[in-house]
Amino acid sequence: MINEYGIIGIFLLGGIAFTLVCLVLSWLLSPHKRSVVKESTYECGLETSGVTWVQFKIQYFLYALVFVAFDVETVFLFPWAVAFNCLGMFAFAEMLVFVVILVLGLWYMWKEGALEWN
Amino acid sequence: MILSWPTIILEISSLGIGLLLLILGLVFTSLKSKATLGYFSIIALLLMLVGSFYLPSGATQTFINNFYVQDSLALFFKQLFIVSALLVNTMALRYMKPHTNNRGDFFALTFFALTGMMMMASAAEFITLYIGLELMTFTFVLLTAYKKHDLKSGEAGLKYILLSAVSSGVLLYGFSLLYGLTGALDFSSLVALFAPTSSPLLVWAIVMVLAGLGFKIALVPFHMWTPDVYEGAPTPITAFLAVGSKAAGFVAFIRVFFQVFAVYSPIFMPLLIALTVLTLLIGNLIALAQTHLKRLLAYSSIAHAGYILLGVIAYSKLGLSAILFYLLLYMFANIGAFAAVAALVINTGQDKISDLAGLWKSSPFTSVVLLVSLLSLAGIPPTAGFIGKFYLFTELVSRGYLWLAFVAVGMSLVAIYYYLVVIRTFLSGSVAEKTSMTIPFSLKLVMLVSVVMTIGIGVFPGPFTDYLLKVAQAFLG
Numbered sequence: 001m002i003n004e005y006g007i008i009g010i011f012l013l014g015g016i017a018f019t020l021v022c023l024v025l026s027w028l029l030s031p032h033k034r035s036v037v038k039e040s041t042y043e044c045g046l047e048t049s050g051v052t053w054v055q056f057k058i059q060y061f062l063y064a065l066v067f068v069a070f071d072v073e074t075v076f077l078f079p080w081a082v083a084f085n086c087l088g089m090f091a092f093a094e095m096l097v098f099v100v101i102l103v104l105g106l107w108y109m110w111k112e113g114a115l116e117w118n
Numbered sequence: 119m120i121l122s123w124p125t126i127i128l129e130i131s132s133l134g135i136g137l138l139l140l141i142l143g144l145v146f147t148s149l150k151s152k153a154t155l156g157y158f159s160i161i162a163l164l165l166m167l168v169g170s171f172y173l174p175s176g177a178t179q180t181f182i183n184n185f186y187v188q189d190s191l192a193l194f195f196k197q198l199f200i201v202s203a204l205l206v207n208t209m210a211l212r213y214m215k216p217h218t219n220n221r222g223d224f225f226a227l228t229f230f231a232l233t234g235m236m237m238m239a240s241a242a243e244f245i246t247l248y249i250g251l252e253l254m255t256f257t258f259v260l261l262t263a264y265k266k267h268d269l270k271s272g273e274a275g276l277k278y279i280l281l282s283a284v285s286s287g288v289l290l291y292g293f294s295l296l297y298g299l300t301g302a303l304d305f306s307s308l309v310a311l312f313a314p315t316s317s318p319l320l321v322w323a324i325v326m327v328l329a330g331l332g333f334k335i336a337l338v339p340f341h342m343w344t345p346d347v348y349e350g351a352p353t354p355i356t357a358f359l360a361v362g363s364k365a366a367g368f369v370a371f372i373r374v375f376f377q378v379f380a381v382y383s384p385i386f387m388p389l390l391i392a393l394t395v396l397t398l399l400i401g402n403l404i405a406l407a408q409t410h411l412k413r414l415l416a417y418s419s420i421a422h423a424g425y426i427l428l429g430v431i432a433y434s435k436l437g438l439s440a441i442l443f444y445l446l447l448y449m450f451a452n453i454g455a456f457a458a459v460a461a462l463v464i465n466t467g468q469d470k471i472s473d474l475a476g477l478w479k480s481s482p483f484t485s486v487v488l489l490v491s492l493l494s495l496a497g498i499p500p501t502a503g504f505i506g507k508f509y510l511f512t513e514l515v516s517r518g519y520l521w522l523a524f525v526a527v528g529m530s531l532v533a534i535y536y537y538l539v540v541i542r543t544f545l546s547g548s549v550a551e552k553t554s555m556t557i558p559f560s561l562k563l564v565m566l567v568s569v570v571m572t573i574g575i576g577v578f579p580g581p582f583t584d585y586l587l588k589v590a591q592a593f594l595g
Contacts, residue, residue: 104137108223111144 062114066106073102125179125188128170128196129236135162136229143222152222156211159225163204170197176592184306185243191593194442194586195239195369198449202361203232205453205564210354212558213460217265217352224264231257231358235366243304244293247370248286251334254366255282258359262351274350281343282333289330295323305378312381324379324386328393331374334367335423338397348416353463356412357456360419361449368426368445375430376438376594383433391431391522397424398529405536411459411469414536415452418495421533422448425510428526432513439590440509443583447494447502447575454491454568457561458484465555477544481555485544487565494572496537497530502575509583 041047080087080095109115123130139155146152170193178189207228210218218224234257237250259282263275297303299320300311333340348356379386401421408414426448429441459469461484466473478485494503507530514523575582 101137104140108140108144 059114059117062109066109066114069102069105073099121182122179123181125181126186126240127173128166128200129233129240131162131166131169132229132233132236135159135166136226136233139226139229140223143226146222149220152218152220153215155222155225156207156218159207159229160204160211163200163207167197167200167204170200178592180242181240183304185246185304186240187242188240189593190589191369191372191442192240194589195365196236198365198445199232199235199239199362202358202365202449202453203228205457205567206354206358206362208560209357209453209457209460209564210352211560213354213464213561214264214352224261227257227261227264228358231261231362235362238366239369241370242306242373244296245303247373248290248293251289251366251370252286254363255286255334258355258363261355261358262347264352264355268350270350271352272350274347277343277350278347285330285333285340288326288333292323292326292330295319295326299323305373308378309380312379314381316382316385320382321385324382325389327374327379328386328389331367331371332393335364335371335426336420337393337423337427338400338420339393341397341401341420344420345413345416348419349410349412353412353456353460353469356415357453360415360452360456364419364423365445365449368441371430372438372441372593376433387431387433390427391519394424394427394431395522395525397421397427398526402529402532402536406532408536409471411462411471411474411540414471414540415455415459418533418537419452421529422495424529425507425526428510428514428522431519431522432510432517434513434517435587435590435594436513437510437517438594439583439586440506440513442586442589443509443579444506446582446586447506447572450568450571450575451491451494451501451503454487454565454572455495457564457568458488458491461555461557461561461565464558464561471540471543474540474544475546477555478546481557483562484555484557484565487569488544489541490569490572492537492541494576496534498534500573500576502572502579505576505579505583 037043076098077095080091084091139159142158143152143155146155173188173193175190175193178187180187207225210224210228214224231254234250234252234254237253238247241247241250255278259275259279262278263272265271293303296308299317300308302308302311329340333343336344348359351359375383375386375390398421401417401419401424405414405417405421408417422444426441426444429437429444431437432440461481462473462477463469474488477488490501494501497503497507499505507526511523511526514526
C-alpha cells in the first residue's frame, strides 16, 4: 500500500524536478539580450486593432451546446451498438426513448430559430 | 435485475407531461393557444396529486436494487412538491404572461424541476441523488433567468449557476471520497460497510457532503446566493425556490444524515449545531436591515432552514416528524407571502417594504393574506407556524438541548420584530388616495388556499401530526 503510493510520490517529485531543471537550464544557457521586438505583446503575430471587448455572436454558444449534446449521445450509442446483440429488446426501447428526447430538443431549437445564422 | 415500473409512476408522468408541454408549446403557434398551456399544466398536476394518494404508502418499494426507493417519506415529499408546483404554476398564470406570451417552455420547465425534486426524494444512491439535484438546479437556473431583458433576472441566473457549480464540485468530491473509502455508493451498502471508528478522510467526506447539501437548503455560510437569486428571479419562481428547492434539499439531507451517516452522528453533530446557531443568528439579524420584501423573505427563509435543522439535531422520530410538519406549514405560509408580493409587483412593479403603505385600503384581501402568512412565519397562534415551532422546540428540549432552544426562541423574537415592521407598514394607510388594486383570479385562488391551509393546520394540527409521526416511524424503523 505505502510502497505503491511511494512510487506515485517519486513520480510526482521527479516530474516537478524535471520541469524545474528544464526552466532553470534554459534560463542559464539562453542569451539575455533585450530588444524592442521582444518587449512587444506578441513576438510573432499581429497587434490587435481597436477595443478587445467585442461581442461574440450568441449563435456560437448555441451551436457548441447542440454539438455537446449530440457528442454525448454518440458516446452512449457506441457501447450500445457494440453490445446490441446480447442486450435485447429492453435496451433498444431505452435507447429509442433517449434518442427521441434528444431529437425533441433539436426540434425545439430548430423551431425557436436557434439554428438560423443572422 | 427486476425493474418495478409502478414505483416511479409519478416521475414518469411528470417527465412525460413536461415533454408534452414542450411539444405543445411548439405546435401551438398562436398566442391564444399558447395561453392554454398553463391551464393544461395545472390540470395535469391536479391529476397527479389525486393519483398520488392512491399509491401504496405503507410499504417500502424499490425500483432497482435498492438504488431508488419509494417509501412513505418519499411519497410525502413528492406530494409536497406537487402541491408547491401546483400553487406556483397557478401563481405564474397571470404573472408570467408578459414573458410566456411567445415562449411555450415555462410550464415544461417547472415539470422538469419537479421531476428532479422527486428523484431527490427517492434516490437511495449518491449518483442518482446527484442527477436529481442537477436536473432541479439547471432547470431553476433557466427559470431564474427567464425574464430575458431584465438585467437583475439574468444576473441572478448567472450567480446561481456559478455558485451551484462550486457547491456541486464540493458535493461530488465528498461522494468520490466516500466511494474511494468504501467502494460503494448506494445507501444500504454504505450503512453496512461503515464502522463506528472513523478516519480523518471520512470526516472530511462528511463535511464535504454537509457543505454541498447545505448550499441547497441555504445554510450559513453557504447562503450567499439566496438573497440575490430570490430578488432577481420572477416571484413565482422565488416561491418555488424557497419551498420546493429547499424541501428537496432537506429530503436529501434527511436521508443522508439520518440513514447513511447515522453511525457518525457524534462526529457531525457538533458541526451541525454550530452551523445551525450561525444560520439562526445571521438569517434573523441580517433580515432586520432589509428594505425589499423579497430580500426580507430570502433572509427569513435562511432563518427557517435553521429552525428546521433543529429537528435534525434532535435526531429522533418526533424530531423528524416535526421537520416534516414544519416544511408543510412553511410551504403554505411562504407561498401566501410570495403571492401577496406577486400581487404587489403586478400592480406597482415594486417590491419595497415602503411600497406596502396603504395596502390595507387598496386591497384588504391581500393584506389579510400577507398578515396571516407573516404571522405564521413569525410563529404566532392561531396560525400553523406556532404549532410547528412549538413542536420543534419541545422535542429539542426533551433531547437535552435547552440552551439551543433558548437561542432559537430568542431569534424567533427578533424575527417577530421584522415581520411586525412589515405588518405595521401595510396596516397604517398613510397613502389615502391609493386606487384599489386589481388582482387576477388565479392569484386570489392561491392566496385563499394558502391562508385556509395556514389557519386550518394551525387550528386542527392533529391529523397532520399523527400522519407525519407515522411517516417518521416508518422511515426510522
